[in-house]
Amino acid sequence: MRVTYGGICGSDLHYWRDGAVGSAVLRAPMVLGHEVVGTVIESAADLSGPPVGASVAVHPATPGADIDPPGRENLSRGGTYLGSAMDFPHTDGGFVHHLVVPTRMLRVVPAGLDHRRAVLAEPAAVAWHAVRQAGDVRGRSVAVVGGGPIGALSAAVARRDGASAVRVLDLFSRPVEAARELGADGVLVSDEQSVAQIEADVVIESSGSPAGLALAIRIARRAGRVIMVGLLPAGDQPVPIAAATRKELQLVGSFRFTEEMDEVVQALADGSLDVTGVVTHVVDASDAVSAFETASDARRSGKVLLSFGPTIPEDSDRR
Template identity: 55%
Template structure:
C-alpha cells in the first residue's frame, strides 16, 4: 500500500485504503504526515456516521490534528520549503453571503470548511494519510525545539488556548476544568502556563485525574458534587460537553465568576441551571475552535509554556484497517487513554 489513508465510509465502517499519489494545486504542498491525533469528531464519524450536523454522505479521509514534513513545496512559491517540519491549521473560513460575522474572528465564519469534515458536499478530505496535498497557507513551520509528536497537539492545544483566553486573563485567578479528556488536559495546562493561581480538574476516571495531578493541578472525582460546589473558582472551563458537566460548571463557579462553554453540547434544547447563573451573575462565554492564535500556541508548546506531560497516551502505527480500528477503540475509552496518535512513518 503506497499511500494508506484512514477513511470513514459510514457508521462502524472505518477502513485503511490506498488513496493514491496526491496531486497538488499550484498553491498546495505535499506533506509526508508523521502523526495524526484522533479527535472526538473522528470518533463520532466512525461510531455514528456523523459529527453533529455533519453527516457522512460519501467516503471521507479523517483527520485534522497532524504534523509532518514537506516533501514537495508549493509550485507557486508560497509556504515552507521542501524538508520543513510543519503542523497544520485546518480551517478555511468562508461566509455564506447572508450571515454577518466579525472578520477578525475567522472561527466564526458561518460556512467554513475544516479538514476531515462532512459539513459540506463534497466533503473536505482530511489528512490521516502517509502523504497529502495541503494548501501552503495552512502549514506552520516548527521551531527546532518542538518535536513532531508534540506538534500533532497544536490544533487541540489552540482550541484550549482560545478557550482560556475567552475570559481575558487567568493570571492570579483560580481555574476549574470540568472534564479531563485531551482538550480538558490542554485547557488546564494552558491555564497553568498563563499564570493561574490554582487549577483543579474533574473527571469520572482516575487515569485522567492522575495525568493532571502529575502536572501540578488538583483533581476531583466528577461525582463529588459537594466538593465541586465548594471550589468557588474564578474561571470554570466546561470541556466535557455533557449536561452533568454543564451543571457542575455553574456549581463550581464563584459568584461573579466566568464560565467558558468549550465542550460541544448536543444540538437542540439542553437543560441548564440558568437560575443559579443569573442570581450569581455568572458570565457565560462560548468557545469554538480558535482564531489567529495558532503561531502563538506553537511557540508555547516549543517553550514548554503549555506542559503536555502525559497528554499523549498511545501511539499506533497505521498500515491496515485493523490498526486504525484498534487505535480508535483505544481513543474511545476515556478510562484508559488520553490523546491517541496515529503514526504514518514520516518522523525525522
C-alpha cells in the same frame, strides 16, 4: 507533505461511532483527521511556503468569505475544516500518508520541537482559544470540567497564563492523575466532599455533556464566567439556567480558534506550555480501528496518535 502523526479528536470519534458531530452529519464517505504534523516533501509550485524537508503542523481551517465580525475567522460563514462534514461535499481530513494542502495552512515547526509534541498544536490551540475567552486569568482560580485532551490542555494553558489555582474534574481516575502530572489539582466527580469545596472564578466545560455543563454552573463563583468548549449534542439541552441567572454568570461559547495556533507552536517549542502526559498512546495507522477503540475509552487513554510511516523513499518518483 508526508504525514508523521495524526491525533484522534473527539469529533473523529463521533463521526466514527455516530456518523455525526452535532449538526454535522455524514452524507458520504470522508477521510477523518485534522490534527496533523509531518514533513514537506514537495514545495509549492509558486515557491511560497516552507521548503522541502521542513517540519510542519497543519492549521486545518479555511475561512469563508463572510468574516463577520472582523478577526473572527473561526465564525465565518462558508468556511471549511479538514475532516469535517459540516458542508457538502465534505472536506476530507489528514489521516493519510501523503497530504496536499495550500501553504497558508502550514506552520513551520521550530527546531527542537519533536513531532509527537507538535501534533498537539491544533488541540492546544482550541484550548488556548477557550482560555482567552475567559479573559485575563492571572491570579484567578480556574476549574476544568472534563479531563480529556482538550480539558487537560486547557488546564495547561491556564497554568501557563498565571491562574492562581487550576482544578480538573473528571469521572475517571486516569485523567485526574494526568491532571496532577500537569501541575493541576485533580478531583473525581464522585468525591462529593471535594467537589462541594470548589468555587472557581472561571470554569471551562470541556466534557460536552449536559451533566458537565450543570456541574460547571454549580461550581462557578458568583459573577464568574463559564466557557463552553465541549460540543454538546444538537438540539435542546437541559441546563440549570436559573442558577446561572441567580449567580449572574457569563456563559461564553468557544469554537475552534483563529491564529492562536502560531502562539501555541512557539509555546510548545520554548517549553512554556507543558503538555506532559497528554499523549498516552501511539498506534500505527495500519491498526487504526484499535486506535479508535482505545481513544474511545477515557478510563485508560488521553490523546491517542496515529503513526504514519513513509510509504515511498524520499528520492523516488512521486507522480
